[in-house]
Amino acid sequence: xxxxxxxxxxxxxxxxxxxxxxxxxxxxxxxxxxxxxxxxxxxxxxxxxxxxxxxxxxxxxxxxxxxxxxxxxxxxxxxxxxxxxxxxxxxxxxxxxxxxxxxxxxxxxxxxxxxxxxxxxxxxxxxxxxxxxxxxxxxxxxxxxxxxxxxxxxxxxxxxxxxxxxxxxx
Numbered sequence: 078x079x080x081x082x083x084x085x086x087x088x089x090x091x092x093x094x095x096x097x098x099x100x101x102x103x104x105x106x107x108x109x110x111x112x113x114x115x116x117x118x119x120x121x122x123x124x125x126x127x128x129x130x131x132x133x134x135x136x137x138x139x140x141x142x143x144x145x146x147x148x149x150x151x152x153x154x155x156x157x158x159x160x161x162x163x164x165x166x167x168x169x170x171x172x173x174x175x176x177x178x179x180x181x182x183x184x185x186x187x188x189x190x191x192x193x194x195x196x197x198x199x200x201x202x203x204x205x206x207x208x209x210x211x212x213x214x215x216x217x218x219x220x221x222x223x224x225x226x227x228x229x230x231x232x233x234x235x236x237x238x239x240x241x242x243x244x245x246x247x
Contacts, residue, residue, distance in 0.1 A: 084245045096230040103226040103239040104246050110223055121202045127174035129155040134188050136237045137180040140244045159186035168195055178204045182211020182240045193217045208240055222247055
């Protein structure tokens, strides 16, 4: 007996189009918010004598790995350090002269919050990319990039769809 739900191709196409439209609106809104903070982040990375160290948990971590790989591909020394591993010794990979880009949609990730004081003690520039510019992470950052979105494409507004698209683009 086949218990698989029936497939509605038209509904799948409608949902895909809706998802793309929501993510496109998020990107257009993001482009309208670019300003001095973005220019400061770019300047910090260009002036960086070390590496750009990208961090993030969960889906933001996946985005962070891609950002680090893209930076490395364009000639900017970069690497990804997992925040949970950083609190267990891997923070030693971050050295003076580095720039740390911490990505968190909520800006309240426990794993990032645990290592921010140590990052600040190292004297490196901390760039926060967050959907909540008033968050704990943002308050401790030297530069804050807002990746806020009005809506996720997920019908329950839970799965990070538009927000991860905005993070990737930013």
